[in-house]
Amino acid sequence: MNIAIIGGRVIDPARDLDTTASLFIQDGRLASLGEPPAGFEAERTIDARGLIVCPGLVDLRARLREPGLEHKGTVESETRAALAGGITQLCCPPDTDPVIDTPVTAQWLIDRARHFGGAEVWPIGALTRGLGGTHLADMHALHKAGCVGVGNAALPIKDTAVLRHALEYASGLGLLVFLTPEDPWLSAQGVMHEGRVATRLGLAGIPESAETIEISRALMLIEETGVRAHFCGISSARGAALIAEAKGRGLAVTADTPVHQLYITEDDVGIFDTNYRLRPPARTAADRDALREALATGVIDALCSDHQPHEEDAKERPFGDAEPGIAGLETLLPLTLRLADLGILTLTEVLGAVTSRPAALLGIAAGRLETGWRADICIYDPHVEWIPTPASVRTRGRNSPFFGTTMRGQVVATIQGGRIAYERPTAP
Amino acid sequence: MIGAQPGGVHRRRHFLTTEDLGGRAITEILDTAESFISVGEREIKKVPLLRGKTIVNLFFESSTRTRTTFEIAGKRLSADIININTSVSATQKGESLLDTVRNLEAMHTDLFVVRHPMSGAADLIARSVPSHVHVVNAGDGRHAHPTQGLLDMFTIRRYKGDFRHLVVAIVGDVLHSRVARSQIHALTALGTKEVRVVGPRSLLPVAVESLGVTAYTDMAEGLRGADVIIMLRLQFERMSGALIPSAREYFDLYGLTQERLALAGKNAIVMHPGPMNRGLEIASDVADGPQAVILPQVTNGIAVRMAILARLAGASAGEGRTP
Numbered sequence: 098m099n100i101a102i103i104g105g106r107v108i109d110p111a112r113d114l115d116t117t118a119s120l121f122i123q124d125g126r127l128a129s130l131g132e133p134p135a136g137f138e139a140e141r142t143i144d145a146r147g148l149i150v151c152p153g154l155v156d157l158r159a160r161l162r163e164p165g166l167e168h169k170g171t172v173e174s175e176t177r178a179a180l181a182g183g184i185t186q187l188c189c190p191p192d193t194d195p196v197i198d199t200p201v202t203a204q205w206l207i208d209r210a211r212h213f214g215g216a217e218v219w220p221i222g223a224l225t226r227g228l229g230g231t232h233l234a235d236m237h238a239l240h241k242a243g244c245v246g247v248g249n250a251a252l253p254i255k256d257t258a259v260l261r262h263a264l265e266y267a268s269g270l271g272l273l274v275f276l277t278p279e280d281p282w283l284s285a286q287g288v289m290h291e292g293r294v295a296t297r298l299g300l301a302g303i304p305e306s307a308e309t310i311e312i313s314r315a316l317m318l319i320e321e322t323g324v325r326a327h328f329c330g331i332s333s334a335r336g337a338a339l340i341a342e343a344k345g346r347g348l349a350v351t352a353d354t355p356v357h358q359l360y361i362t363e364d365d366v367g368i369f370d371t372n373y374r375l376r377p378p379a380r381t382a383a384d385r386d387a388l389r390e391a392l393a394t395g396v397i398d399a400l401c402s403d404h405q406p407h408e409e410d411a412k413e414r415p416f417g418d419a420e421p422g423i424a425g426l427e428t429l430l431p432l433t434l435r436l437a438d439l440g441i442l443t444l445t446e447v448l449g450a451v452t453s454r455p456a457a458l459l460g461i462a463a464g465r466l467e468t469g470w471r472a473d474i475c476i477y478d479p480h481v482e483w484i485p486t487p488a489s490v491r492t493r494g495r496n497s498p499f500f501g502t503t504m505r506g507q508v509v510a511t512i513q514g515g516r517i518a519y520e521r522p523t524a525p
Numbered sequence: 526m527i528g529a530q531p532g533g534v535h536r537r538r539h540f541l542t543t544e545d546l547g548g549r550a551i552t553e554i555l556d557t558a559e560s561f562i563s564v565g566e567r568e569i570k571k572v573p574l575l576r577g578k579t580i581v582n583l584f585f586e587s588s589t590r591t592r593t594t595f596e597i598a599g600k601r602l603s604a605d606i607i608n609i610n611t612s613v614s615a616t617q618k619g620e621s622l623l624d625t626v627r628n629l630e631a632m633h634t635d636l637f638v639v640r641h642p643m644s645g646a647a648d649l650i651a652r653s654v655p656s657h658v659h660v661v662n663a664g665d666g667r668h669a670h671p672t673q674g675l676l677d678m679f680t681i682r683r684y685k686g687d688f689r690h691l692v693v694a695i696v697g698d699v700l701h702s703r704v705a706r707s708q709i710h711a712l713t714a715l716g717t718k719e720v721r722v723v724g725p726r727s728l729l730p731v732a733v734e735s736l737g738v739t740a741y742t743d744m745a746e747g748l749r750g751a752d753v754i755i756m757l758r759l760q761f762e763r764m765s766g767a768l769i770p771s772a773r774e775y776f777d778l779y780g781l782t783q784e785r786l787a788l789a790g791k792n793a794i795v796m797h798p799g800p801m802n803r804g805l806e807i808a809s810d811v812a813d814g815p816q817a818v819i820l821p822q823v824t825n826g827i828a829v830r831m832a833i834l835a836r837l838a839g840a841s842a843g844e845g846r847t848p
Binding site: 291297298300301414415 | 621622641643644646648653665666667668703706731733736
């Protein structure tokens with residue numbers, strides 16, 4: 098389908114472009130920016146005046162829950178929710194059931210998302226078989242099947258020798274390794290940040306050292322093996338400082354943080370509010386501010402939704418029994434935009450943190466408005482205020498502390514592979 | 526803060542914590558309890574305040590003292606009491622906590638007395654029940670045990686009078702203790718001169734000072750000049766990993782012996798919420814000695830729990846059950 102997007106404010110963070118222009122899409126690709134290609138006839142014209150046109154978002158971490166936990170979400174429900182959030186590409190961690198440790202599972206996920214016309218899924222293959230932390234998974238086969246990298250999701254590899262071998266092997270194949278920095282011993286009992294709020298509520302805490310120790314252990318091995326590594330979900334100031342120091346030494350490391358970490362602190366747990374049961378936990382206001390700073394200075398490369406959808410019952414439990422996480426696909430964009438409103442980064446920079454920067458660290462041809470590239474585009478209205486509610490979102494997840502709060506910036510349309518994959522319903 | 530906080534509104538019609546009660550409310554409850562003491566000493570130990578009301582003691586953790594004194598308190602107020610003792614593992618097999626509660630509520634329960642091993646369980650239940658049903662927290666994880674906290678205040682007031690002149694030392698496993706947290710909130714609300722926590726650093730919670738207490742790891746320093754010593758039980762069942770080296774070393778450092786007791790104020794009282802581990806946190810001769818008020822604590826527990834039940838019943842006086 099030939100699509101013309103007319104008169105929008107086009108922002109392409111990869112080349113620091115911010116201009117009012119029209120885009121023309123032909124044969125699934127971005128044919129031109131500015132003037133239509135010769136003989137172009139639009140079958141569909143989108144009036145983007147007053148709207149922002151940017152690359153489709155690239156989400157580094159979203160649980161789809163399928164296969165294995167379909168009552169929480171499915172490939173269909175969650176990849177469509179992603180499109181409604183302006184996300185055209187997402188990485189899916191391997192902790193599904195069965196685990197993504199065979200090419201079949203990886204291929205199945207990719208095909209299924211395509212079948213339903215949802216956001217494109219990039220599986221992260223298992224680093225160890227069954228995520229068991231003892232035997233290496235068939236990483237080459239996983240990579241060939243379409244995995245964008247390998248990792249052990251949130252499951253620890255306790256045996257440091259196994260972790261070292263896994264990193265060596267991945268390094269030899271040139272694979273990106275995703276690491277979750279959480280020491281299993283220090284975090285075993287914990288359900289929130291260790292500090293005054295946990296003490297008041299009588300909840301077992303997860304100390305900051307759970308993060309810094311695991312980052313440190315991994316960094317030593319990254320340095321030895323030369324592997325390309327990405328740290329998932331930095332939550333503390335000292336954790337960010339360790340990443341900064343490693344980058345300063347020239348290690349090939351990158352890092353992300355879930356966008357909600359830049360807003361939520363331990364105090365939000367309030368009186369056992371299970372919507373704030375998170376992993377990694379929200380820490381102090383000083384940590385939150387340091388994470389914002391780390392994003393601004395590029396120590397943290399990208400923001401992600403860290404989408405973890407749950408059914409209601411998973412949160413209607415005593416705090417420690419409640420399952421961790423936020424269903425965040427549809428609030429990734431407005432929460433990211435809010436960082437520009439707060440003056441932490443420019444609009445182009447914050448958009449880069451959810452488009453070109455994650456795409457670059459994954460090494461995928463996405464996250465940019467490049468002529469000749471597949472047309473994955475997000476068009477949003479920067480002024481609209483809206484309130485997400487469990488009834489209004491497309492994810493099957495019923496868990497978000499942002500439900501009932503005002504968001505600014507709403508996706509009007511998402512174009513994926515040159516077709517209009519999502520359009521905001523028009524008011525009746 | 527970003528999201529909508531489920532504020533503490535639900536806490537007002539329930540009794541879940543001593544944290545936000547305030548000194549005046551605590552004093553009122555203690556005064557009411559004082560008037561109930563005589564009921565227990567009468568020939569006919571009953572008043573009709575809760576006649577026709579159904580109380581369910583819902584205990585997901587074993588208890589002797591708390592459950593029994595709640596039962597007696599309820600009976601003296603003429604309520605009908607049902608005891609349900611269940612283990613969390615049994616409910617986890619199928620029914621969720623809230624489903625258990627909803628089923629019991631469907632049997633027209635007016636008041637739940639709940640004990641649960643998870644912090645926040647009582648708050649969760651309180652949020653879910655309809656407005657004419659009350660919830661009393663009889664201990665949730667490490668979070669709160671407010672009726673124990675208040676009966677300890679009652680006991681302290683009876684023996685020592687005005688809190689504003691008192692130095693209170695809470696000794697031992699503060700980390701795992703819901704009793705300590707409830708005592709600390711009540712003591713600070715009542716304007717206690719100094720509240721101390723004493724114990725090995727591994728059994729004192731991080732940032733415990735933020736609760737308004739002074740922390741000591743040296744037992745002698747912590748006891749010096751104290752008017753009230755509250756010994757806590759070592760909660761081995763909640764401990765995981767290497768928190769203390771051995772029972773013997775613990776007693777050597779933190780056990781309350783006659784010699785150590787002599788460091789405290791001359792007329793200091795010794796309290797323990799029970800159950801006691803004799804020879805582990807407290808020497809037998811101290812536990813049975815003249816300064817110990819451990820058994821009166823139990824007796825006072827009935828009057829204080831009556832006062833709390835009556836207060837909640839009063840809060841809903843005249844309210845009918847909505848069909």
